[in-house]
Amino acid sequence: MSALIAIHDLRVQHAKTTVLEIKHLEIERGRVTALVGPNGAGKTTLLLTLARLLKPADGAILFDGQPLESISKLDYRRRIGMVMQDSLLLDCSVFDNVALGLRFRGIPGPETGRRVDEWLGRLNISTLCTRKATQLSGGEAQRVALARALVLQPTLLLLDEPFRSLDEAAHTGLLADLKTLLPQTHTTTVFATHSTKDVRELADEKIALKSGQLGE
């Protein structure tokens, strides 16, 4: 199995302080990788760097064997999907939220509609289609955020603590659904979490971070 992402001598700084330093790391294609570590360990920084939303001070990241700098930021970001710690939905309907990334990519309306319907179904939220995103519960909102990322059929899916704000029941339900969906889509996934249960249930690989460096 080849690496989709290869990181060499990566260093990310914030206000001239090094917040992430990784000598070598590979993320295998089609695998689900958990990023674990305490708060401030650098999990979100690594995800934002992988999404090219943070610029590293040093080092190289290869995507599919190509240096990231050789791919335009927009082209690269249109090959990934991202869900941040909070669902960060827009003030419009669930359908329009899920369709957002497809519209950014200029996907025609009928195909957008078909794909959005499909993913609303796969995440068991078809009944919410016309509901305003501001009227959703935390669990529903996080399902919409995941549908919004998965509908893009990304090569790389980045999830930053996707279950953080969910109650136990919503957490368990979403975890079970992702456990089914991610292997079906073969999407290379990196997710940050504090929960050993999430790692056990969802991850093929585990990367531990501590104080911005790879840990045990």
Add this chain to the structure above:
Amino acid sequence: MPFSELSEITLLSLKVSGLATLLSLVIGLPFGTLLALSKFPGRGFLLTLVNTGMALPPVVVGLAVAMTLWRSGPLGSLHLIYTPTAIVIAQVIIAAPVVTGLTAAALQSLDPRLRLQLLGLGASKAQMVFQLWREARLPLLAALMAGFGAVISEVGASMMVGGNIRHQTRVLTTAIVLETNKGEFERAIALGVLLLIITFLINYALTWIQQRGKQ
């Protein structure tokens, strides 16, 4: 005052203030967005300048524009003084900081992570900005209303650069001042009520659009 003159004054008021508000939006929306979303040296100073500009006394703006447009002024050769164009220029200077400042405040009030999320979903910079405008549509419409309110109600600048010339640059506010000075209080009050009704109707329409967007 004959009805034809009254409608002429009313239409000129709407034309001048409407155009000034539109131009202020064209200037203020992108400039306010730049101030809210970019980091560059001098940004804080520019924001302070814009916020100060929101409280510019119209009469001071009128004086500055008049001195610039007078025949002996640096732009005197354009022969714009005492024309509706001069009033539009002065009103843009009054309204643009209002629209700019309130646009910047509206965008800064959004969750800063939303920008990252939109980019992470594959938005180009233009698509991201458009979505942020859409998300901040309620306060942005309030900025537009505030800009229009500032110019439709001002009298000092219009008087100084327009000259309140009958059939040429007389607008509702300058007409009210004239009638008051003449002791024609009933006419002044009637014009004042007309101005209030027009302002109410325009703001009612904008508020309807604003609140419909909220539902």
